[in-house]
Amino acid sequence: MTTASPISERLDEVGSARDAGRKKIDWAFEHMPILSSLRADFQENEPLAGETVGMALHVEAKTAALVETMADAGAEVAITGCNPLSTHDDVSAALDAHPSITSYAKHGVGDEEYYEAIDAVLDHEPTVTVDDGGDLVFRVHEHHPELIDTIVGGTEETTTGVHRLRAMDDDDALEYPVIAVNDTPMKRLFDNVHGTGESSLASIAMTTNLSWAGKDVVVAGYGQCGRGVAKKASGQNANVIVTEIDPRRALEAHMEGYDVMSMSEAAEVGDVFITTTGNRDVIVKDHFEQMQDGVVLANAGHFDIEIDLEALREMADSEQEVRDGVREYELPSGKRINVLAEGRLVNLATPVSLGHPVEVMDQSFGVQAVSIRELVENADDYDAGVHEVPDHLDRKLAEIKLNAEGVELDTLSEEQEEYMTSWQHGT
Incomplete structure (x- = not known):
């Protein structure tokens, strides 16, 4: 009888975790019509070719769908967690198996290991940062200022992070543009x-x-x-x-x-x-x-x-x-x-926590994806500081979602359009 070596047992464990994470990610994608639509477009056009995206997010299945969409857009991606307890290790393993993605996220880390993982992400010299809570942006400014000149911009996912970044901006301490994904209607009215x-x-x-x-x-x-x-x-x-x-x-x-x-x-x-x-x-x-x-x-x-x-x-x-x-x-x-x-x-x-529902995160991560593309394609339009998501991008995502749900909208007639844009109509 042959006994498996500790190394082979460990490889089996990693493979099993990777397969479990893969199933979770695939399930999420099935219920994310916005991100799936963007992914198809990104695969065809590769708007992030040549870019390196550094991320600090809650590493679970819905997040993984965004991460893989960034890789499909042509980017190299490095990611870690933004909370010591929110990482799903199987999802992290599945992401790390992707040839264009490196995941440093691990569940249950202490403060020292948490920041070591953020530093590892920054060692990839990202040209775009994607943050949830602001830790990645602050780490760049405080410990890796040499990266600032080559970062075209970043995005921030959550309320707390935006508050911190706006305070930083008010003090003229934010040295590259960051789009406040949290504050746009397709995020705050649904995700929050x-x-x-x-x-x-x-x-x-x-x-x-x-x-x-x-x-x-x-x-x-x-x-x-x-x-x-x-x-x-x-x-x-x-x-x-x-x-x-x-x-x-x-x-x-x-x-x-x-x-x-x-x-x-x-x-x-x-x-x-x-x-x-x-x-x-x-x-x-x-x-x-x-x-x-x-x-x-x-x-x-x-x-x-x-x-x-x-x-x-x-x-x-x-x-x-x-x-x-x-x-x-x-x-x-x-x-x-x-x-x-x-x-x-x-x-x-918590051990049973799964985060926001898939359909909700489809909207938020759709905003993330188009905001990242916007920063790369129109970098010259954004000075250092906090910026809003362009309204036309936010509305387009709502249209994609409604189409996927089979919901139809009314449209204005020419007379209605003229009435709404004129100041000459009175009683």
């Missing part, structure tokens, strides 16, 4: 609302095996992501409480029928808390002290700073993993507080 809302609630429910019906669900922040979480939770028969710092958003939430409170008030009554602000210290020590026994805390913002876990650890007499992805902190009073996914992005960082 439906994607974040559906995927966050699904991940929380699957991780805890608890129902939403009848629960007091506290949503911190009523931006696009908070709106989505509140809407989806209400649709599953939860009582939604919103906390806000902006008076107009608070009023909007109130007029939508939600209870609006300060976090201090909400801490006393909430069963589940979901942070969506993109800011730090949203739930802190004073709030932990007011919470009920058994509450669940989850973060749907990009970074793990919205819930003050350091303070919670210092307060707790003990802590333990009570379910996969659920850490329980027991306070001196005997009260237990449960934190999901180590306070990281809950829709991507």
